[in-house]
Amino acid sequence: MILKAESVGRRFFRKRNGSNFFYAVQDVALTLRSGQLVALFGRSGSGKSTLLNMLSGLLAPSDGCVLLDNTNLYQMEDGALSQFRNEHFGVIPQGQAALQSLTVLENVLLPCTLFHDSTPQTEARAMALLEQTGIGDLRDVRPSELSGGEMRRMAIARSLIRNPDVILADEPTADLDDENTKVVLKLLKTVAEQGKIVFIATHDKDTFDYADAVYHMDAGKIKKEE
């Protein structure tokens, strides 16, 4: 599997310095392969999240295109792209992203229930993922009762439930203590070793120890660290 960004750019409407637009991401070319954990390093506001969202099919780029193998994401219409995202992408967003009306287990199962695919098998898989991420005993708890680290682990379990080809994580170790940071990064590394594409946007240098490749991002432009 190859996830490829071809001269991708994204501009937003904003009046600044006499121009009506500013580029959050500009002319990015990037190739990500199965089995690799790749880190994208940069300060806040450097465009990391925007790039991640474009890679996951949530944000259409203004220029260029995103390809998973030979499928051009943004040539699909919304329904097909959504289903494609459900099947091939696991997204771990920033912050507290969960449905408060569902339990931890139900949140993990959400990508399945959404497509009416919640079976005893998927439930067993969700439980296994919760055990693997170390929050198996919290299955019936509401997300509001979770700590930051537990919430992040839940999001990781949710991103893996459909056994996707690509995992995109946005600051997965932000606001975590050292111990939790290690647990989360190890987990993502294991996932990469199982043959997935893992791409992490971060400003946490601990990530480098686990990464197969590191990119730097600054003012919307990307540069590979040799």
Next chain:
Amino acid sequence: MPIFKSIPVQNCVRRPVRTAALILLSAFLSFSVLAGSLVISGLRNGLNSLETRLGADIMVVPYEATTKAALSGLILQGNPGYFYMNKSVVDRLSSVSGVGQISEQFFLASSTASCCSYKVQIIGFDPETDFTISPWVQRTYEDELGDMQVLVGSSINAFKGDELTFYGSTVQVAARLDNTGTYLDTAVYANEDTIKTLISAAKEKKIFNFGDVDPQQIVSCVLINVDDGYSVEEVLNDINLHVKGVQAVQTQSMISDVAGKLSGVSDMTGSLIVVVWLLVIMIMSVAFFLISNERKKEFAVLRMVGASRKKLLSILMKETVLVSALGSAAGAALAIVLVSAFSNLIESMLDLPFLIPEIGGLGLITVCSIAVSVAAGTLSASLSAYRISRIDTAVVLRGDNG
């Protein structure tokens, strides 16, 4: 996946306070529209029933009866009353050209009934000539009404076999009549001989000032149907011109009084419904707007894990329809319970005949009310739902820490 575990249902069930508030709002919608429609259609139904039951083109009463307003009080409000004129009037009326069916009735007001001190109207009719009461009676009672037997209107708390005492004379209840929603429900019906016995008894007790009335020589009113080929107005004028001491009244004109009053009540009820609806829909729209703002993140998560815009819309719409259907059904049930339980109160407060529609009509009105309430609830949520389905997932997801 079982329906009760689906995402929309869970979203409602696990937010009981929010859901209850929305259910309450949509209950207001269906309650107001159904209660209003039931009152209006009950009044229309009552008017129709009155029209059918009056069943004669012309009513002839003693001249004093119309001036004392006793007539409309008796006919429209069911205030018990009595008035008499000499029996010879019937022969004089029969000779007026254009007079077809003709039948006399006798009125008496009881002073005390057996249970409660409340006046009851007693109406006597002649089964030989009667054409207004008999068709109605025959729906519940097929035999001929015997002497000292009575039929009771549906508003009277007496049943077949019960005995009632009027002026010391005991009569037996032979049957209870169908509900008409009109003054006829509060009356007791007897044949000519029975009522004459009762009038004599009343005269002996000297409770009313009957003067020198001879019970054998009187009638209270004469009902007339006009022959084909004659107009009602023509015959009416003829009677009022040529028969002394009586007043002929066109029943249709009494009904149009009722109809006029009814349209006033309808207009008021209608405007009340409009005001309630505008208010509730406004509140609901704002509520949905606030809720959807609060839930933006939730829907961004759904979007992230693969929900299409269409799917988001469908989840939100299902939630809305579920909540408004529950609320509308509850409001409708409450409306039916209250309006039917208090129908007698409505009738006496409005002073208009009131008859709740039969089960078929009732069902239709109920279904329509629930449908429009659900539609209104859905409509007030639709703008918020559309906004939600258009959310910029990327922006919402990065919301809390840049």
Next chain:
Amino acid sequence: MKSNYFASKLLSILLLALSAFLTLGTQFVFHACDAGADGSHMVCHWAQQGTIGAAGVLVLLHIFHLLTRDARSRAAFLIAGLPVTVLAMILPGGLIPLCMMADMRCQAVMRPAVLTVGGLILVLTVIALVLNFKRER
């Protein structure tokens, strides 16, 4: 669960309020027909007194229900309230006859009001029982 606890407390208060409304309302708001000029009462008056008595017992039961914490005792008070509610509802017109005419106050106002409020109490009692049972489980 928190929301469940909140809902059942709310129900307890609502039930108490309704039974109090049934008692006071039957006395002061939707009372039976007024006494005659000579001060004599019609039969519906006694139906009213009976309903007030039954509703008064219901108020006590609902106070106990509100103040008790134990789930089984709470259920017991609710269940005990069911026949008392039914009694309050069938007293006017069922066990004790009302006045003769349907448009008299006892028939047009008191009876439907008692039936409506009583019916509401029955429905809420059943809901409270279901919630109670769920909580216990």
